[in-house]
Amino acid sequence: MKVPLLKRRTPPFRIDPDELDRIDAHERLVAGRSIYRRVRAAARLAAITVWVPTSVGFEACLLLVPGTAKIRWTRVIWGVICKLLSLKINVIGRRAGTVGGARARARGDRPVIYVSNHSSWLDVPVLGTILPSVFVAKGDIEHWPVMGLVSKIGRTIFVSRQRNTTGRERDEMISRLAGGDNLVLFPEGTSSDGSRVLPFMSAFFAIAKPPRLRNVDPKDMGISFPPGMVPLIQPVSVVYDQLDGLPVGKARRPVFAWYGDMDLGPHLWQLVKWRSMRASVLLHPPLDPDDFPSRKALAMATWRAVTTGAAGLRQNTDPEVPEWELKASDRAASCGRDKASLDKTRPSFA
Numbered sequence: 001m002k003v004p005l006l007k008r009r010t011p012p013f014r015i016d017p018d019e020l021d022r023i024d025a026h027e028r029l030v031a032g033r034s035i036y037r038r039v040r041a042a043a044r045l046a047a048i049t050v051w052v053p054t055s056v057g058f059e060a061c062l063l064l065v066p067g068t069a070k071i072r073w074t075r076v077i078w079g080v081i082c083k084l085l086s087l088k089i090n091v092i093g094r095r096a097g098t099v100g101g102a103r104a105r106a107r108g109d110r111p112v113i114y115v116s117n118h119s120s121w122l123d124v125p126v127l128g129t130i131l132p133s134v135f136v137a138k139g140d141i142e143h144w145p146v147m148g149l150v151s152k153i154g155r156t157i158f159v160s161r162q163r164n165t166t167g168r169e170r171d172e173m174i175s176r177l178a179g180g181d182n183l184v185l186f187p188e189g190t191s192s193d194g195s196r197v198l199p200f201m202s203a204f205f206a207i208a209k210p211p212r213l214r215n216v217d218p219k220d221m222g223i224s225f226p227p228g229m230v231p232l233i234q235p236v237s238v239v240y241d242q243l244d245g246l247p248v249g250k251a252r253r254p255v256f257a258w259y260g261d262m263d264l265g266p267h268l269w270q271l272v273k274w275r276s277m278r279a280s281v282l283l284h285p286p287l288d289p290d291d292f293p294s295r296k297a298l299a300m301a302t303w304r305a306v307t308t309g310a311a312g313l314r315q316n317t318d319p320e321v322p323e324w325e326l327k328a329s330d331r332a333a334s335c336g337r338d339k340a341s342l343d344k345t346r347p348s349f350a
Contacts (some may be wrong), residue, residue, distance in 0.1 A: 041272040047084050052150065055080070060153050068101040068180075071132050074154060078128030086276045087122065088242075091130055093283035093322045096234045099132040101180040110229055111177040112286065113208055115302050116236040117310055118186035119194035120258045121267075123238055126279045131236075133182035136173070136204075157183070173207050177231055187299065194240070194257040195250060195314075197307040202299040208233055209295035235284040235302045237309030242278035247316045282309040285324035 055077045062070040082089060097112035098104050105111070114131050116123065124135060135151075139160035142148050151158075157176065159169045173183065187204035188197070208231045225231070240256040241248050248256075255274070258267050271277075284305045292298040312319045 037273040041269060044084055044272045045268075048081060051080055051084065056150050056153050063153070063155075066102075068099050070155070071099055071101065071181075075129055075132060078125040081125045082129055085272065087126070088276065088278045089126055089129060090278060090280040091283065092280065092319060095131060095283050096232050096286040097182055100182050105178065105180050105229070108228070111231040112182045112234055113231045114182065114184045114234050114236050115187055115200070115306065116184065116238055117197045117306050118188050118191045119238070120191060120240070120256045121264065122240070122256060122279065123186070126238060126281065127184055127236070130281060131182070131184060133184045134176065135184045155181075170207065177207070178225065178229075187302075191259040192257070193259055194253040197303065197310055200299045200303040202296045205233070205289075205295040205299050205302070207231065209289040209292065209298050230289055232286040232288060233298065233302055234286040235305035235309070237282040237284070237306050237313060239280050239310050239313035240277065241280050241313055241316055242276075244275050280313045282313060282319060283322065284309060285322050
């Protein structure tokens with residue numbers, strides 16, 4: 001016979017005091033960590049706020065000084081920012097080219113265009129630390145209140161992709177390459193979510209590989225370099241693979257990714273709360289534009305190299321260090337430079 005529900009007798013509910021103590025201790029620990037993370041984040045932002053205007057102001061003075069001092073100092077600026085963010089950089093491979101400068105071009109050092117995938121604003125300080133170069137950015141950044149001024153002092157080249165300014169922007173990039181600068185391009189045209197590499201726009205490669213037009217000489221288009229001085233293309237894969245010492249999976253990639261309509265302020269605030277981060281940068285063997293029949297073929301080969309490298313880094317595997325040598329023609333154009341003059345980047349920065 002079933003006992004009515006209201007007449008059933010159940011033992012009274014008892015609370016374990018030890019369990020309550022453990023819950024309280026855990027809540028206090030979480031609260032303490034939260035306060036510590038906020039204080040740490042505020043301290044980092046304060047240090048960056050002091051460092052950026054001070055270092056950029058000094059760089060503005062270096063713009064008047066000939067030589068490579070401004071190129072070297074720019075790397076210092078980005079390197080200190082990475083340290084303040086506790087962002088370590090794991091470099092795999094070596095970069096093509098030298099620091100640059102007018103003397104480097106005079107002795108036959110070929111300019112280099114570094115082509116990288118783009119998933120976050122962090123790509124700029126990471127690549128700026130290890131690559132002596134200037135960035136090519138979209139024209140909208142030039143009009144931003146603070147970043148616009150900082151970018152101008154950093155000698156950034158702005159492109160608007162408007163037909164009436166294409167010639168001027170092209171001439172500036174050619175002038176920079178011939179004058180001793182190397183360039184960093186993000187040919188995806190925008191930033192991604194970090195889980196894939198978007199297709200590369202072949203128009204970004206027109207400087208190194210002019211389009212073939214009937215009865216039109218590239219010199220008539222304003223695209224010409226001395227013999228043996230056509231810029232090399234070096235593919236670069238960038239992946240953020242560690243967060244607080246643990247591998248980064250798909251669920252944590254949004255911590256780094258900055259794309260779409262995301263605001264920079266909230267993204268930066270959430271990022272500086274983490275204790276440590278790591279970015280892995282894979283430097284692939286450089287590509288000679290003269291080895292490809294068209295700029296589309298050059299863009300596709302570069303995209304495949306960057307995509308394959310990024311996919312391997314996302315799997316948290318240690319890829320083999322790429323081995324490559326300069327061709328005989330490149331060595332001749334470099335006036336017999338010794339292989340040791342190529343910069344062999346240290347395995348890690350920051």
